[in-house]
Amino acid sequence: MADRSTIYQVAERSGVSTATVSRVMADGRGFSSATRQRVLAAASDLGWIPSGPARGLAMRRARIVGLLFPDLGQPSREDEESPLFVDQVIRGAERAATAVGDAVLIAATRCASGRELAFAVAGKTDGLVVMARSLAEDDIAALSQRVPVVVLASHGARGGQDFISADSRGGCRAITTHLIQVHGHTDLAFLAGPPDSPDSGERFAGFCDALRQAGLRVPDSAAAVGDFTAAGGRRAVAALLAEGGRPRAVVCGNDEMALGALAALRAARLRVPADVAVTGFDDIAVARHVRPALTTVRQPMRELGEKSVQLLLARIADPEAPRQSVELPTQLVVRRSCGCRGRSPRAGRAGTP
Amino acid sequence: MADRSTIYQVAERSGVSTATVSRVMADGRGFSSATRQRVLAAASDLGWIPSGPARGLAMRRARIVGLLFPDLGQPSREDEESPLFVDQVIRGAERAATAVGDAVLIAATRCASGRELAFAVAGKTDGLVVMARSLAEDDIAALSQRVPVVVLASHGARGGQDFISADSRGGCRAITTHLIQVHGHTDLAFLAGPPDSPDSGERFAGFCDALRQAGLRVPDSAAAVGDFTAAGGRRAVAALLAEGGRPRAVVCGNDEMALGALAALRAARLRVPADVAVTGFDDIAVARHVRPALTTVRQPMRELGEKSVQLLLARIADPEAPRQSVELPTQLVVRRSCGCRGRSPRAGRAGTP
């Protein structure tokens, strides 16, 4: 593999100037077709691949967007579900970028190194999509002074950056409303995640919204608290039952915990959904395969990825445009754990009403 | 966001030449610490982020590696398992690249556009990892004339490029041997994927290896043929049973089909594993959650990603080095569908013996 050939060699071989070569490659119009042919032929003879860096330097635009995401702990012992979120976002981002001829550079921040990595990546790209928890708040702020940045989180808006999120609260409101209106439940319990999780907070808020709308009593706090793991969910529900709690429906802060809830209820010889309905949140792969299949809420992960890149590209195109904040609707996925029995269940939008 | 600042501004502000700035950023040694301090201060005051393209142009090295993968059909209606393979590879690649200060550029080839995309990406990177089926053979060949290329496939070696794969055949041999030696089966059926799938072919070959080693009769062809989907697997096994086939063990070409096999056997009122043992291949997420949990073979996807980037970096460092071909071992994952009953099952290496 000899050194890659350059535009100069192509120009020489086809007997034109580099400007002409560049123009032919760029638009291909406005040239005698003889010239164009010669240039194209020379380029292909030489196997010329234009240098991205050179092009990027000259155009002040690398045509690369960066995606920064958190490397959530050790990849996987037995659990590979959670990363799915990130993976789908990556796919979406790739799709949106490729659609306009850009490419996506990915980087996972691990523990301390985040800031450095972020700046290194920033230099190679025209802008960054930064997923929540991949970078400290103030690093994000510093970064966004220098390059276009879109923040992608699962809830709430923030500082001065473009921002995109999914409507967690609306999703949880929708699933709770489903339990109330379709199945007539009035005695519902919320199984929360870690107390410091904003996601869990959002979802609990949605749960409360639904109760309020239905005129039911709104609790001050979640009936049970887990930690977003199946084991934690199981313990929390077991404890709830042990204390004499007997809700007719358990709205779980995520699917993992719902799995745990299922196990705890089974252990207590309670049938789902006959005795107690259970719902989850996230729609991880397993949700479809447990028995009973889990009614849950899906976040539009791929769409989040796509949309975030689109926001970013807009920002790059016009750095002065007003800041944007987008919230994508979540989707209610009705299966059987809520009491429905459809075979291939209907899925409905669950956005803000 | 004003225009990004440059090395010239940093040099001016700190009263040194650009060469000094460049050197301070590069190694940081060999300067009076006063100078270093001034440069660093100026850089941080200005919020300078060195331009990747400029650096790449000057060094003839973008410090970006590309990863080309196939966008397997429509992303997902109800099935999100299969992409997992790619996602894990991406993660692995990212990890290996970041470890040495490179970044990963990803691009999914869709239908026709593959060649163009590949060349565009090639221009922006120092080399490419190309996953099987993301690009036509001759495009790969053309590409590898121009830039360093590592081919990542799930089986067999090929042309002139560096090559990396997982030992499918060995994996299937191991799982079949497990059924024979541990569970004493002598009547085994193989459920193949699409006839034109090399993966399926490899796995069938491994199946036959095991029979041969055990002195059992080796069939000319698979007992049943599916299409790598659950539905197809179900149909194929149902048909096999209808024809009077009564194997004591069904070795499936992948997990999806194993899921189908499970369904078909259940429909026929046969118990798994008591009446018939079933095994899969891939270890998709669901495999752990079906009842009985699926005994299967895991491909080292993350490791494939890591190793492929390492091969690529080696190739970039030394374009003249002899071509390399690496085969990573697969891993037998023993659960219950084979007849084992371990609670947290042992997983053993399943490489070439």
Added chain:
DNA sequence: TTACGTAAGGTAACCGCTTACTCAAGGATC
């Protein structure tokens, strides 16, 4: 015939870094 519009294509100045050469100023060596 002349002046002018237009299409085709060339010239060369960047873009923001890196790095091979230089150079100057001290010690160390003899």
Added chain:
DNA sequence: GATCCTTGAGTAAGCGGTTACCTTACGTAA
């Protein structure tokens, strides 16, 4: 005191494209 190394730092030539600004040739209208 002359010579040689070291160390610290500057000069400027690329790297391979893009593109603003020209030139040239050819029609065409006046």
